[in-house]
Amino acid sequence: MSDAVMDSHDHDHHHGPAHKGFKRWLFTTNHKDIGTMYLIFALVMLFVGGAFALVIRAELFMPGLQIVSPDYFNQMTTMHGLVMVFMVIMPAMTGLANWQIPLMIGAPDMALPRLNNWSFWILPIALALIGSTLFIDGPGPNFGWTFYAPLSTTYGPPSTDYMIFAIHLLGLSSIMGSINIIVTIFNLRAPGMTLMKMPIFVWTWLITAFLIIAVMPVLAGAVTMMLMDRHFGTAFFEAGGGGDPVMFQHIFWFFGHPEVYILILPAFGVISEVIPTFSSKKIFGYRFMVYATASIAILSFVVWAHHMFTTGIPLAAELFFMYTTMLIAVPTGIKVFNWVGTMWRGALRFEPPMLFAVAFVILFTIGGFSGLMLSIVPADYQYQDTYFVVAHFHYVLVPGALFGIMTAVYYWLPKWSGKMYSHKLANWHFWLTVISLNLTFFPMHFLGLAGMPRRIPDYALQFTNFNAVATVGAFMFGLSQLVFVWLIISTVRSGKPTTPEVWESSHGLEWTLPSPPPYHTFETPPHVE
């Protein structure tokens, strides 16, 4: 049992997928297949959500209304946010978890393979529901991804109901995925793999999964209340019937703030795997990394009202939420410190995953700093609902969460496919992406500080130059991602075969397997010293 004999091919069952063609993907319970589907789904949706963003940026290229109507503009901001959060970042992270967690803890598969299949296949159904609102009569959801009541209740278009059920399905999918991840981590670790020996990526996902199970049901509750207000005569959010629209914001952000850590924590995990490999060192301060992640997760439940400083909450509450928000900078700072500490005096190799990881550390920290500025109550009165907020959260989500995913793809794609990509192409993708994203989002800081409001399709003349720059940057960013797609396709088709270790000084169970790993791995658990 304890002998790690990987190539014991003396079983008589077959080793490939049970079905061929489309049925293979529809009925698969294999964690690698499901991981691949999640990642491809997220990649496709990145372009869909990106197209929505480009409609927004095209309209904002010049002042005045040129391309779309204000109502359509509102639909674009709503759909862009919903797609990017629920159908790009979250599925991509779940895809990484599916591929990597069993390989990293020495498990033969996820603990609940059939649940895993269903978790994925709910996603296209949710997409069909919400995507169809753009093609049917009447406007789609047009109140922003935060769907505040009463915009989404009293004033919401009929298509809001499609969005409500799509959110239910997306919540169900991510909750089932998270249950699966937690059960896998708790029960299927290889002998000797104690919790404190787990790779940081597995730790961050374990904590993220608990966050998802804790807050996605609250969001499901919020949209159910919306549905009841809209159709069943209740008045949760309707003042005229004794409810309170501000309460919607409290419930939404009780979900919403942990949600932003759901989006970023797995990316922290990826970076914590990549930096040690390319610094030829072990991670600096492993225990601190684990505790910091847990602290961020716990603190995320007591900061929600910093999204609501201007709603008229009492001064004492403003101060409380300001201080708790600033407190989150401490564990986050520990993480950044430890990444830099890992690189300190390491033998650094700037291969593509490391380039993305280093850019992550620098650019995510910029987003963190603007977050600290926003957490200051008196300053927030000035910044709220301006482009400064847009700049802030795009700096934590694009070079943060999205770069985390890209880092992971550059790091593990050779393992998954057994083939190495062209470093030249990867470097092109990296530099184009980094330059264009800064071109897109950095001017938004200035626009916000100068007072340009967000969510408005038109603006005053003095904002023209920076908006034009941001639009050019956005189109560059969008086109640069085609390089990424081409890189993935060309690697899978005709990359150079690679070794099991792939990277110099890579460490962890996944690198003991051949590249690509066989369809079934670790059927006999390896033994971890």
Place this chain on the structure above:
Amino acid sequence: MTEVSQEKTSMTRKWMVRLSIFAVAMFGFGYALVPIYDLMCKELGINGKTGGPVLAAKSTQVDKSRTITVQFLTTQNAKLGKHWEFYPKITSIEVHPGENKQVNFIAKNDTNAKMTVQAIPSVTPSLAAKYLKKTECFCFEQQTLTAHEKADMPLVFHVDRDIPKEYHTITLSYTLFNANKFAKDKKS
């Protein structure tokens, strides 16, 4: 099946059940936030809302040394439609803490149908809300007005004598909502 894998299967089931219960409980918690929110707003007086009927202040306990200005504002919710009028007879009044006052608000239903409305109060500064005590208010219940009916709606209130020194002006604002779909009297 070996012993080990049986043990794993039962552990898997156990954790799946626990986590599912946790998820369902959190769905319930989302709903529990509603009464928690209402209770906290009421107990801490942080929502700018005034409380329900209290006894009139005793006339012997008026604090003549201080005067507070109470201003009255009205807003009509967009869903009420254009054919309503709603305004206070006087827009502001000077009161001593502990002194009972009555003011009247006028509402007129200029539509051709019977309608039920509900007025929702809000006080600025919001922390002063708990010192504004109402003995009688049209906002305590829904008001039903027949077509083209005009109603004189009374508000009897006093400002509590415990009101901190820093409050000189209190603004009491009412928003009138269309409450047809919440009407207690189903015939309306």
